[in-house]
Amino acid sequence: MSFATLTDGSSALRLMAITMALAIATLIAGCSSLPPLEGRSESSALPLEAARNTELGQALAPVEAAHPGMAGIYPLPDAAQAFATRVLLAEAAEQTLDIQYYIWRDDITGTLLLKALWQAAERGVRVRLLLDDNNTSGLDPLLAELDAHPNIQVRLFNPFVYRGSRIWGYITDFSRLNRRMHNKSFTADNNATVVGGRNVGDAYFGATDGVLFSDLDVIAVGDVVRRVSDDFDLFWASQSSYPAGRIIPEAEPYRDNAGSVPPSLKSALDKALSDPSAEAYIHALKTSPFIRQLTRGELDVTWARTRMVSDDPSKGLGQAKGDALLASKLTTIIGHPTTTLDLVSPYFVPTDSGVKALSDLAAKGVRIRVLTNSLSATDVAAVHAGYAKHRKALLEAGIQLYELKDTITHTGTEDPVGTFGHSASSLHAKTFAADGERVFVGSFNFDPRSMLLNTELGFVVDSPDLAREIASGFDRKVPLQAYEVRLSDEGDLYWVARQTDGTETRFDTEPDSSFWRRTAVSIISIFPIDSLL
Template sequence: MPATTLTCRRIAMALRPLLLSALLAGCAALPSLEGRIASTVITETKHTQLGEALAPLAAQHPGVSGIYPLADGRDAFAARALLAAAAQRSLDVQYYIWHKDITGTLLFDALRQAAERGVRVRLLLDDNNTSGLDQTLAMLGKQKNIDIRLFNPLVPRSPRALAFMTDFSRVNRRMHNKSFTADNQATIVGGRNVGDEYFGAAGEVLFSDLDVLAIGPVVDDVSQQFDRYWNSASAYPAQLLLTKPVAGDAATIAAEADRIDDTKAAEEYMQALRTSPFVRQMMERTLPFEWAKTRMVSDDPAKVLDKARPGTGVAENLKNLLGVPKKEVDLISPYFVPGKAGTKAFADLAHKGVGVRILTNALEATDVAAVHAGYAKWRKPLLEAGVLLYESRRSWEVGDAREQPGRFGSSASSLHAKTFSVDDQRIFVGSFNFDPRSIELNTEMGLVIDSPALASQLGQAMRSTIPQRAYQVLLAPDGSLYWIARNANGTITRYDTEPGTSVWQRMGVAILSVLPIDWLL
């Protein structure tokens, strides 16, 4: 028998199990939601310790909400841990990513401890990033008072890639929302997922990110938004999807948290938390909140089923709430893919004399090279229109990220904050990236805050701090791009190719940039 025939037969035999699995997966269906019990926010919480501490503050500022930016990762973790410890009636927690690392395990245990105290805990996770968590979630779900739902779940559970092969149009859409709400009295909304890299606990791998802690009337808006997702057609009770844990229950999670507590890395991290001025201020109820009119924006959860009403998305709401810029726009987006329409919109603003400053990741700092390829092709037309483009460096000389955090970010390996301001008057903080995926595919949420103080801080950072800590992209007379880095000693370094990258990285981006994949980014 010819060798080629043998080779083909071996390939066919090797692929047969995979093809069979794919066919069986195609027959797999999502479980029925018949009998699923709806639940809503617990509103009678004014007599909880959070209610008694925060309600008097809100009463002094009727009609507005109190906002405190959480730029430092350790503060962001501490805020969640302290809210979980203080809650007496409810915790509503919604995330896109939750890692089983130091901070992820400790927060799982914080939810478990709250449930043991009698707090109702509702945990809603997008299912795209729960790989490796099935057993942990199944154990946590055995704890009384904890209810877990998976949003837009993957079927089959393993191998998960088969769900994309057989149901791509659905599972390609994800819930990107992020919120952590305690007793309907305080909430945390922003760009952070749950994981060490988001909370400054991952050593060399850090994200520069931004959340806000909010109190006042906007908290109930976030709670109502959570209810919409929790009771939506895409939220499946975890027990319908997960197999029973092989061994262990919620106590196993407590033991894992205890084990992590004893590690050197965790001890160093917790020591940093104990010395944090933010923790002291939060415990002493002396946080300097910025009081401002604050409005929540959120996509309809039906968006992942392609059933949301046109014109109701976050992108459309932001246009209405932020208004037409008259003087300047400052935008920070780690995944910035403006496309033809977005590029024209920014160019039109610049041609009208509006100052447009944009910060995104440099190729050396991004964690998704394909997204950088989707952005890179639009740099020249943006620069030709007069838009100022900055790309976050992987590192810089001034201090350490965990020692010298800025108000809206710090020295980190990758930018992850999603925020923009208009005319130093209004600012958005949330999960929304300026890319086709956020606009068309994923659900997003965030807060629009009418605060000149916060908006001008972002503007000031974009005018002074960011140029010192990012590459500025410029256009040479011959039409080529070059990058400059402002050094601590006052000198400037010029790069004629993407700084900090290899020829293979640049070649890969060049190939990706010509592929018609922008709609996926």
């Protein structure tokens, strides 16, 4: 084929489009270098002595002294309570708030939390807010206003220099921008912290008619809080964390009256408060006894040996290896289960090596149960494709698979998913229990992205009580709220939905999913993209 033929008609237009796209990408790459980090301010978590002198620290001192070397752990499966806990911690803070998240939405709950941070800063609390930049599109005016407050510092992890369409950043800097900070922590005065799976937004706190995520956080007090603060300091000072003012435009000046908030935050607040759904969350704040119970030692926490596990922030640049990776630390702490392993993961992509490891455990007599999302419940179909192709091998090894339904029905106020989070349409909790003794709660998904690309954070808690709660969920609630995946005598997959009266309904294709969605997943599963999932 001659060059003249290639450039005829539509082929010529395609060639021109490709050439222009490459030229634009090259131009953007040349104009999108990151700013230097020299001169970046230095700061660290509130020193222990100062933390103990706060009201929260003084209230917690007696109970912490009574449980040396342990952490007080209180699960937060209820979405509204998880939201209220964060706001109330912000209101209780006297000195510092250190906050780290992968996603922060400017919706009802996200805006109310930003208001709480602003009000804390107005009281003189130093607020450090570290956000992964992958999901901040549209938030620049809000973040600039927060960062302009003398008591608030905002930093962005692995930021996009080009603030328009993020696709250009991926085209020009994929190897860096493909690595994200998935950590979630909310720490007040270095005395109490919330760690777990929830991001900040209505979908995670049950305040939307759309997809709702079933999730799990814990609040922790005790020495493990200091470990979280130390870890936050590492990320805050890492080579991937850029002061927001060096990345986004400065905020417009505004008239600062007493008690006022800047215009972008005010606009977001007006919009949030005009939504009828906001009333439920304001009511939750007014009626929650959480802080009072915590400071009086009345909160029914579980005291247990607890270890924080996290990735080194250098993973964000692809420089962390071996012992610096959370996956390696988990293996060291957990060891190898000998009797039971109950695993909850919304994005479960075991890969061939993971299937072999789980199969080897099952062959040694370990009972393994996995709860993940069904195709109808998942919010990332490509991840489901990475899981689906391994189902048959897992079932053949004797591993039980459950897939959460996209609609959960229940009566009264009982939470059907129990320890794994509030009733919702999509699983987002990340937890597991091993041998009925140890529990993990955090941000870590059992997929290659968490293993190799994203930074993660979580707790390993030596608590038979918490492990029993997870086992109880699998025994009593999961079979009613999830499809069990089984293998027929002919080696074909089928799904079973169990009713409260003991009857079962069989599905020979993935339930509540369209032909086109199933076809798309089948096609995606052919491609070798597990390492990106």
